[in-house]
Amino acid sequence: MSETKFKDIARQIEQRIDEGIYPPNAKLPPHRELAAELDTTPATISKAYKLLAEMNRVESFVGRGTFVVGESHLNQAIQPSESETEFNFSILQPYVLQNLSPLRIAYQKASLAFTPELLAYTDHSGHHAHREAGAMWAKRYGLNSATASNVLLTNGAQHALSLLVETLTQPGDVIAVEALTYPGILAIASLAGRQVIGIDMDEDGLIPSALETVLHTHKPKLVIAIPSHQNPTGITMPIQRRQAIAAIIEQSAAYLVEDDIYGFLNEDTLPAICHWLPEKGIHVSGLSKAISPAMRCGFVVAPEHLLPVLNAHIRANVWLASPLNFIVAEQLINSGDAFSMADAQRDIAKQRQAIAKDILGDVISESDGYHVWVTLPAHWQQERFVMEAKQRDLIVTSGSYFVAGNTNPNCIRLSLMSIKHSEALKQGLRALKALLESHEVSLAPF
Incomplete structure (x- = not known):
């Protein structure tokens, strides 16, 4: 192969990018497919992609492919x-629109509950009454083990996921996720320098045998799953699949992060996977999808031995989630309006x-x-x-x-x-x- 051929190929690809044939954020063809089109070898395409990555024209993701650099995914x-x-x-x-009027009333009522204590710093990740309301929310949708003592408050579920990745993994560690997953998880992993491995799915969600293979082969520190109304597939794991996933995690070295932000959409309450993982399951829920995206109220239910380090990270990063939204959340949950x-x-x-x-x-x-x-x-x-x-x-x-x-x-x-x-x-x-x-x-x- 000519020493300059891969550079010529890179220039051809760059020209296609500049002309809009490969627009920002578009996925580039697989190595073999483009090699066949340009009458070269996959190795040459690989070198061309690498050169373009060094020029910040493309970016590659393990298991996903190579994309044109553009706006954030x-x-x-x-x-x-x-x-x-x-x-x-x-x-x-x-x-x-459905929640606009009741939220206006709720925030007006909440202002009457402002006290010096509620507007001041507090121990842990938030006030006891607010963590108790978070426990009530988690219990209603399938996690009976939630209590005020094992609930942490975050600025929404996205903050919770970022917190858990930052706290429980190191740069270069592997995180396992569903083969199709919420792009917010992928963004967190990419920014934090963590490797992402996808786990194959079927019509019931994560395939247990595929999870076992990934755990054995890649040894991820975290497995992140969305068990109800999965984003993007819409799959809801049945009880038997949840139990199977829990049994496999229990025998592994990984923690499970259960992103149960859509659990409230289940007609009949389904037990959280973390129900069977008291020491290795971390449950995430919140109000942004059920009430309003403006209510950055996230609830993390974690094993007792992880609470000190998670609290320390919350305090180091935001000290505590803003109590103002949680005053409203507490009133809505306790009244049943939520x-x-x-x-x-x-x-x-x-x-x-x-x-x-x-x-x-x-x-x-x-x-x-x-x-x-x-x-x-x-x-x-x-x-x-x-x-x-x-x-x-x-x-x-x-x-x-x-x-x-x-x-x-x-x-x-x-x-x-x-x-x-x-x-x-x-x-x-x-x-x-x-x-x-x-x-x-x-x-x-x-």
């Missing part, structure tokens, strides 16, 4: 609307799932949560579909942002809750259906 997966005319299917949040609001969100999600099923049909996953996982027709490639949808004011999320394993299914994720009105939702879904069925695109082919 998390920012691309979850995009704010730029126009009132857009149909934003990218943001997973509760239907905020649970009523969560139930109302579940009902709205069911209604919107029925609308999506009626319009999109069998291309969507079986789910009753906030989102659906859409399998694209063979004539559509996911990055192309996302860009073409954007041309039509339809903001959707490419399946590539969720990939932690070796496979990259040709899918997109649609949130059904962020669009304000049902008629607008129907209009957006019909436009998506027309695009799914269309073979005509306005962009030049790759």
